[in-house]
Amino acid sequence: MEGMDHLAHERNKTEFDVDAMKIVWAGSRHAFELSDRMARLVASDPAFRKDDRTRLGRKGILRLTEEEAGQLRNFVDEPSFTDLHWGMFVPAIKGQGTDEQQQKWLPLAYKMQIIGCYAQTELGHGSNVQGLETTATFDPDTDEFVIHSPTLTSSKWWPGGLGKISTHAIVYARLITNGQEHGVHGFIVQLRSLDDHMPLPGITIGDIGMKFGNGAYNTMDNGVLKFDHIRIPRNQMLMRVLQVTREGKCVQSNVPRQLIYGTMVFVRQTIVADASTALSRAVCIATRYSAVRRQFGSQDGGMETQVIDYKTQQSRLFPLLASAYAFRFVGEWLKWLYMDVTQRLQAKDFSTLPEAHACTAGLKSLTTTATADAIEECRKLCGGHGYLCASGLPELFAVYVPACTYEGDNVVLLLQVARFLMKTDLLHCCCDVQRAEDWLKPGVVLEAFEARSARMCVACAKNLSKFENPEDGFAELSADLVEAAVAHCQLIVVSKFIDKLQQDIPGKGVKQQLQNLCYIYVVNLVHKYLGDFLSTGCITPKQASLANDQLRSLYSQIRPNAIALVDAFNYTDHYLGSVLGRSDGNVYPKLYEEAWKDPLNDSVVPDGYHEYVHPMLKQQLRNARL
Amino acid sequence: MEGMDHLAHERNKTEFDVDAMKIVWAGSRHAFELSDRMARLVASDPAFRKDDRTRLGRKGILRLTEEEAGQLRNFVDEPSFTDLHWGMFVPAIKGQGTDEQQQKWLPLAYKMQIIGCYAQTELGHGSNVQGLETTATFDPDTDEFVIHSPTLTSSKWWPGGLGKISTHAIVYARLITNGQEHGVHGFIVQLRSLDDHMPLPGITIGDIGMKFGNGAYNTMDNGVLKFDHIRIPRNQMLMRVLQVTREGKCVQSNVPRQLIYGTMVFVRQTIVADASTALSRAVCIATRYSAVRRQFGSQDGGMETQVIDYKTQQSRLFPLLASAYAFRFVGEWLKWLYMDVTQRLQAKDFSTLPEAHACTAGLKSLTTTATADAIEECRKLCGGHGYLCASGLPELFAVYVPACTYEGDNVVLLLQVARFLMKTDLLHCCCDVQRAEDWLKPGVVLEAFEARSARMCVACAKNLSKFENPEDGFAELSADLVEAAVAHCQLIVVSKFIDKLQQDIPGKGVKQQLQNLCYIYVVNLVHKYLGDFLSTGCITPKQASLANDQLRSLYSQIRPNAIALVDAFNYTDHYLGSVLGRSDGNVYPKLYEEAWKDPLNDSVVPDGYHEYVHPMLKQQLRNARL
Ligand SMILES: Cc1cc2nc3c(=O)[nH]c(=O)nc-3n(C[C@H](O)[C@H](O)[C@H](O)COP(=O)(O)OP(=O)(O)OC[C@H]3O[C@@H](n4cnc5c(N)ncnc54)[C@H](O)[C@@H]3O)c2cc1C
Ligand SMILES: Cc1cc2nc3c(=O)[nH]c(=O)nc-3n(C[C@H](O)[C@H](O)[C@H](O)COP(=O)(O)OP(=O)(O)OC[C@H]3O[C@@H](n4cnc5c(N)ncnc54)[C@H](O)[C@@H]3O)c2cc1C
Ligand SMILES: [Ca+2]
Numbered sequence A, B: 001m002e003g004m005d006h007l008a009h010e011r012n013k014t015e016f017d018v019d020a021m022k023i024v025w026a027g028s029r030h031a032f033e034l035s036d037r038m039a040r041l042v043a044s045d046p047a048f049r050k051d052d053r054t055r056l057g058r059k060g061i062l063r064l065t066e067e068e069a070g071q072l073r074n075f076v077d078e079p080s081f082t083d084l085h086w087g088m089f090v091p092a093i094k095g096q097g098t099d100e101q102q103q104k105w106l107p108l109a110y111k112m113q114i115i116g117c118y119a120q121t122e123l124g125h126g127s128n129v130q131g132l133e134t135t136a137t138f139d140p141d142t143d144e145f146v147i148h149s150p151t152l153t154s155s156k157w158w159p160g161g162l163g164k165i166s167t168h169a170i171v172y173a174r175l176i177t178n179g180q181e182h183g184v185h186g187f188i189v190q191l192r193s194l195d196d197h198m199p200l201p202g203i204t205i206g207d208i209g210m211k212f213g214n215g216a217y218n219t220m221d222n223g224v225l226k227f228d229h230i231r232i233p234r235n236q237m238l239m240r241v242l243q244v245t246r247e248g249k250c251v252q253s254n255v256p257r258q259l260i261y262g263t264m265v266f267v268r269q270t271i272v273a274d275a276s277t278a279l280s281r282a283v284c285i286a287t288r289y290s291a292v293r294r295q296f297g298s299q300d301g302g303m304e305t306q307v308i309d310y311k312t313q314q315s316r317l318f319p320l321l322a323s324a325y326a327f328r329f330v331g332e333w334l335k336w337l338y339m340d341v342t343q344r345l346q347a348k349d350f351s352t353l354p355e356a357h358a359c360t361a362g363l364k365s366l367t368t369t370a371t372a373d374a375i376e377e378c379r380k381l382c383g384g385h386g387y388l389c390a391s392g393l394p395e396l397f398a399v400y401v402p403a404c405t406y407e408g409d410n411v412v413l414l415l416q417v418a419r420f421l422m423k424t425d426l427l428h429c430c431c432d433v434q435r436a437e438d439w440l441k442p443g444v445v446l447e448a449f450e451a452r453s454a455r456m457c458v459a460c461a462k463n464l465s466k467f468e469n470p471e472d473g474f475a476e477l478s479a480d481l482v483e484a485a486v487a488h489c490q491l492i493v494v495s496k497f498i499d500k501l502q503q504d505i506p507g508k509g510v511k512q513q514l515q516n517l518c519y520i521y522v523v524n525l526v527h528k529y530l531g532d533f534l535s536t537g538c539i540t541p542k543q544a545s546l547a548n549d550q551l552r553s554l555y556s557q558i559r560p561n562a563i564a565l566v567d568a569f570n571y572t573d574h575y576l577g578s579v580l581g582r583s584d585g586n587v588y589p590k591l592y593e594e595a596w597k598d599p600l601n602d603s604v605v606p607d608g609y610h611e612y613v614h615p616m617l618k619q620q621l622r623n624a625r626l
Helices: A018-026 A030-044 A060-068 A081-096 A099-110 A257-292 A309-346 A353-381 A383-387 A395-406 A410-419 A435-442 A444-465 A472-474 A478-500 A508-530 A530-535 A541-567 A587-595 A608-615 B018-026 B028-041 B058-068 B081-096 B099-110 B258-291 B311-346 B353-381 B383-387 B393-404 B410-421 B436-440 B442-465 B470-476 B478-502 B509-529 B532-536 B542-567 B587-595 B609-617
Strands: A116-119 A133-137 A145-149 A170-178 A180-190 A203-207 A223-227 A230-233 A242-244 A250-252 B114-119 B135-139 B144-148 B170-177 B180-190 B203-208 B223-227 B232-235 B242-243 B250-252
Touching: A018 A030, A018 A508, A018 A541, A060 A145, A060 A472, A081 A099, A081 A116, A081 A170, A081 A180, A081 A257, A081 B436, A099 A180, A099 A203, A099 B509, A133 A309, A133 A541, A133 B232, A145 A180, A145 B058, A170 A203, A170 A223, A170 A242, A180 A230, A180 B410, A257 A309, A257 A353, A257 A383, A257 A410, A257 A541, A309 A353, A309 A478, A309 A541, A309 B410, A309 B478, A353 A395, A353 A410, A353 B353, A353 B393, A395 A587, A395 B393, A410 A444, A410 A478, A410 B311, A435 A444, A435 A541, A444 A508, A444 B114, A444 B258, A444 B532, A472 A478, A478 A508, A478 B311, A508 A530, A508 A541, A508 B223, A530 A541, A530 B258, A530 B532, A530 B542, A541 B135, A541 B532, B018 B028, B018 B509, B018 B542, B081 B099, B081 B114, B081 B170, B081 B180, B081 B478, B170 B223, B170 B242, B180 B232, B223 B353, B258 B353, B258 B393, B258 B542, B311 B478, B311 B509, B311 B542, B353 B383, B353 B393, B353 B478, B383 B393, B410 B478, B436 B442, B436 B509, B442 B470, B442 B509, B442 B532, B470 B478, B478 B509, B478 B609, B509 B542
Parallel strands: A116 A170, A133 A170, B114 B170, B135 B170
Antiparallel strands: A133 A145, A145 A230, A170 A180, A203 A223, A242 A250, B135 B144, B144 B232, B170 B180, B203 B223, B242 B250
């Protein structure tokens, strides 16, 4: 069995050039080659072993992180304190620090002579950053800030890397000078001694405890932090935008505040890209296993039906496959948008920033919610075996879901999009579908999605206008507004996917497959959000029923290419970390092998048998049931 | 802070008699008093401690089970091998064993002198029971059956209690006598020595490894089992329905096969009841925390807004609260249905069995899917803190989700309902909503739900009729059929909730609250499945928009009673196992306290600091990033 490809019969059905698709997925030949080489390297090195993660205790889990610290970060497939060091600590200094501050701190951070985290959220405040309670009071006598946690709820809570590892933090606190408040700002604070790693006097630090899953996010030391009047020099406030003078006066610099939004656009754009990665990974596992798994339908002793051939399985799985591609392409576009905004900012053109900001916020929300749901659906698509950690899906879900919460709670973000939409002008149009095939016309589809989004906005705007106070209206109608925001974000994803299809895409059959995926994504949304489309009169019930017909036909067209389409993600078995998703489809023997590794199987007779089980069987235990 | 009720201001708003509601929820005063007494007992006994479960390794987790074995099972809040002993092993003998078999085996099982499990599923077959590969070949020479696992995929896989504890199993295997196959039947097989617990010769047993979550289902020893030609006496085949004679002839008994369905109806009815328990538990946590959590909206230094007052929070939370009640009442009805069917069966009246069977299958699917999704939504409703194990929600999700898979994969079950529906006669009608208040009329609502369900069925039937071979049609249209099945099951839940309201319900304001909950459940479904209602022409877009208005008004009405409505579940803090869901609302200090219990906080400087972190900071590590 070893070495044999149990999915060869599937791969033989492929109607397109998989290698060409791999390049489309990766974004470029160069990106493909780089990541392919790295992935193979990592897969072959025992230092990156991860199959035993769910069986380790909390201490064992965190230890792994440290071991791998200096190594190829991208391929260490787990959250780690270095994420926040590189992903938030360094960018915060870059974005909010003055030139001198950058010169002083960045080299230390780059060489990891200090390790930093990003300490914004508190026990009592997350979404509402302006409500943070930690104070930074300027003391003109000593030219220092006094950082203090005045209440229990002001304890910093959640920062990744804080609990056990970081030596420094960017701490967000309310600035107070001369008895006056000046809003929330960032401060560089040393937390631990660089000699013995002990917290400095007046600082209490700990880990906030276990999170969802076995391994999952528990490789990260999310932490708690309390300050008892800690003093830092004045020049450790990040002063690019606002400066505090020797006398304690606040002076606005000439750097526009909006620059800070740029960092947010950057981080969220990364999250959209990650969504497509996590989703494609889950889809890869579920698709391969659905082709391996057979259940029912055996006629006269022949093979049973592969579950991937059941229409219900297809109608659950293929839209997720299509979404993986859709999110990939909208992620590419966001990356471009970020670069465009950055260039404009440098040229002092802030005109596109509000839209870019709303776009990334909305797409962060849309793609992470969809991905979290999709991973769980993929787990269910694997039946009972999906519930085993060996399937890789439980941990993938557990490690992924906080993306719906961090960097902006998804509902709060949609409300921001809605606010932006209510300021925009809206247009009207109507749907022109007469036959099922008409659902495959880009113009027709775009019109329907534009009309739906626009009309939902208009309806909200109309209802809003009935309120005397617009804020009351916004609050009262916020559930409807969120739905309008979702419709808007889906329109973006759809239009970017359609844009992608206008490009020149080499490789036999590659474009045809992408076209099918695009319309599966589109028509499935029409079906799933049918209420929106019908109630706004964008389509008719007849057109809805044609959409359904078209969807079935698209599923049949994608079916023979399903395995090849997930092969195109080019994930190694090591990266997937799933017995069910093995590239060779050799699921059952490997599942069987895997079971014996559980610590419970160290002994045939379980620990505790003599104390508890034996006496019960021999009726020496008094309180057996009955 | 200790002893203070941080939710008193919420409880003061209550508009109904909570004690009376507690009795409605429990089902009767007697049921309330019993469970109340038990819950308090358990909460006060250290033997039932469960707060450290997520921090224990796999061995520590299973150990708990054994320790608590003989004790108050219902309040041991975790899966345990005794579940299968009492829930499947004993009922299987009762349902499928002959009188003699029952006389021999039941007393042993009742006294737990033997411990049994239910070994049906194999590595290769779950949903398709008829495809099981284990064989039971009759050997007339010795009057024995030879139980054998002919392939790797025929290994039993998943049975709870099998891995480490059970001494016996009901093993399902293909019966072969005189070279002929006679379908799949159950056999009582001894697995382990009653003296030293070693597996008997020819038997391989192990645990199948870690499952989703930290604690969760890992308290259960789901197992793997292989037979190498194991011999058991002929009288250990369960022969109530089919007998094998001394000569190896198969003789159908006069007991109707349908009796076996009765057991299935029983088990699934329990699962529906459990759904409402799990859902109410999650809702209780999310509701209380939403009243404690404040974020944004502070005006001139006053308190911030409780997040439960945001309409988006309400539109996500309150339908789940309503569902908890809806599932409770449909569960009560199912229990009645089961007793009714049982009585009829005894009187040889099989007329209601197919409908009862379809009903329970559909409701098992509907309620478990909705509950799994709802628990995760409740977790998200708690923002970042919901991601901590201390919230109780991650583990509740992880332990609950397999209910969507075991006792019948939820999609496979819906397909069975659809099959039943396609055999039924259908009726027509039309919706009569003119003002938002009309959505509160039972007759109007029922008509809309009946029409939607009926028309979706009719549409499916019409499309089916276009296929020459009905089986091909069923396969091709199965995604639509599943949607029709869901519509049918929702109709059942809605109509049972409305029935409940026709009863006499004592207690000030209790009925009013139940009415509000019922219509939140109903109108939210209309909103969520709007596409169904509109595309079948059951309601108009205008009526849909009135439904939305009504929903908002219902949310406002339920809001002041939200905390009291979850208090009515009467869950102890011990049972909830959630810092966020504490009855006194004293969340923050307790969350803070809880963090310090993580093993990582045993030492201030983490293990591994000297090996990994210190050398990196001091630049003695070569391959730091950059
Ligand atoms: C794994 C993980 C890692 C993290 N890492 C870091 C880190 O490194 N550094 C750091 O500083 N923080 C970190 N955080 C914290 C994270 O940024 C916050 O949890 C996040 O911003 C959400 O805020 P919250 O928890 O206060 O949610 P809340 O705002 O309390 O949300 C609770 C509920 O209220 C609702 N709600 C809140 N406000 C509104 C509103 N105005 N209108 C309608 N509904 C509303 C939300 O939708 C949600 O349903 C991390 C969190 C997690 C889970
Ligand atoms: C926690 C847990 C405890 C369990 N305990 C026990 C136990 O004590 N004893 C025991 O014997 N078993 C037990 N099981 C096994 C359980 O009963 C099976 O996993 C369950 O019946 C589902 O079957 P499966 O795993 O074969 O799923 P599959 O049938 O392989 O499902 C895979 C996918 O195929 C789809 N599919 C399958 N057939 C069809 C079809 N005809 N049409 C359309 N789609 C289809 C499903 O919808 C699903 O998406 C347990 C399982 C779990 C997770
Ligand atoms: Ca690691």
